[in-house]
Amino acid sequence: MGLNYPVRQGKVRDVYDLGDQVLLVASDRISAFDYILPSQIPDKGRVLTQMSQFWFETLEVPNHLITTDVAQMNLTGDVDFSQLEGRSTLARKTEVVPIECVVRGYLAGSGWKEYQQSQTVCGISLPAGLKQASRLPEPIFTPATKAESGHDENISFERMVEIVGPQMAALLRERSLAVYQAGAERALEHGIIIADTKFEWGVVEGEVILIDEVLTPDSSRFWPQDQYAEGMSPPSFDKQFVRDWLEQSGWDKNSQPPILPDEIVEKTRGKYIEAYERITGRTFAW
Structure with a gap:
């Protein structure tokens, strides 16, 4: 793209190191x-960036947000x-806490x-008689270790304490639950259930701040309220x-994935856009 900065490429996002700031560019991968699929979903990166914003x-x-205005x-x-x-998100660079806060x-x-x-x-005891998709008596915090490749690994809260210390662990649990609650209430007002999600946090100048993407269809499980039922x-x-x-x-699932049919690509694009428009109340125009 011609940017004169060190870059790290993740599965779906490119991260440019700008010194005390980072530029996050969400691709359509x-x-x-x-596996990264050979097909892309048009506008997916724009939807995720604007929903996080x-x-x-x-x-x-x-x-960590500074601006999403490229001109600034x-x-x-x-x-x-134009690319x-x-x-794109210009953000404060932080020392990333090595825990997925689920x-x-x-x-x-x-x-x-x-x-x-x-x-x-994740080792937390729950009442008997719950079904698939049952709402839990109250949201639960289930941390995981961040993996560079493959699946993240669920860990106990006690193990999280060993990794980041009791004070940080307690703070991240409290804040993650609070952010989920606020976001879930907002989404439900617009007919979307946020069943679960994961947050990332970072530390800069002694302050703990929310980073990465937030409450998007890639980091969360979104369900339409009007089609929700227990047991399925x-x-x-x-x-x-x-x-x-x-x-x-x-x-x-052990070789190069196949190319997606156009119909699957278009349906997937439509679902991302629908989630954005319903939650934000804004029209996705691109």
């Missing part, structure tokens, strides 16, 4: 089953601003699998069409 500006929590970023190099517009409000995914075996989620896996606003198609495609 999409990953599933730990909405939450950073709406939630009353210290965060003072970037150097032969920059194609950056709408999908909050679960409903019983789904790996939590549901564990509950069926032991009536626990509700439809979601993320990669559902992609995962479902890959599952029935015959792909072995």
Whole structure:
């Protein structure tokens, strides 16, 4: 892209090091089953960037956002601003806390699998009789270790204390639960259940702030309230069409993934945009 900065490329995002700031550029790449797919989802990066921007500006929590306006970023190099517009975040650089701060409000995914075996989620005991997609009596905090590749690993709160110390662990649990509660209430007002989500936090000049992306379809499980029912896996606003198609495609999940059909790409794009528009009340125009 012509930017004169060190860059680290993740599965779906490029991170440029600008000294005491970082530039996060959300691509349209999409990953599933730990592979980056050969197909992209048009505008996905713009949707995720603008949804995170909405939450950073709406939630009353210290965060890393400086601006998403490319014209204000003072970037150097032969920059194609049309590629950056709408999908770029200039942010404060922090010392990243090496914990994925997961909050679960409903019983789904790996939590549901564990509950069926032991009536626990990440070691936290839950009442008997819950079903798939049941709302939990209250949201629970279930940290995980950050993995550079592959799946993050769930850990106990006690293990988190060993990694980051009791004071930081308690603070991140309290703040993560509070941010989830505020976001979930806002989303529910617009007909979307946030079943679970994960947050990342960083430290800069002694201050703990919210970083990365926040309450997006990539970092959260979004369900339409009008199609929600206990005892089933509700439809979601993320990669559902992609995962479902890959599952029935015959792909072995151990080789280069197949190219997605145009219909799956367009349906997935539509779901991301619908989630953005419903939660923010804004029209996605690009």
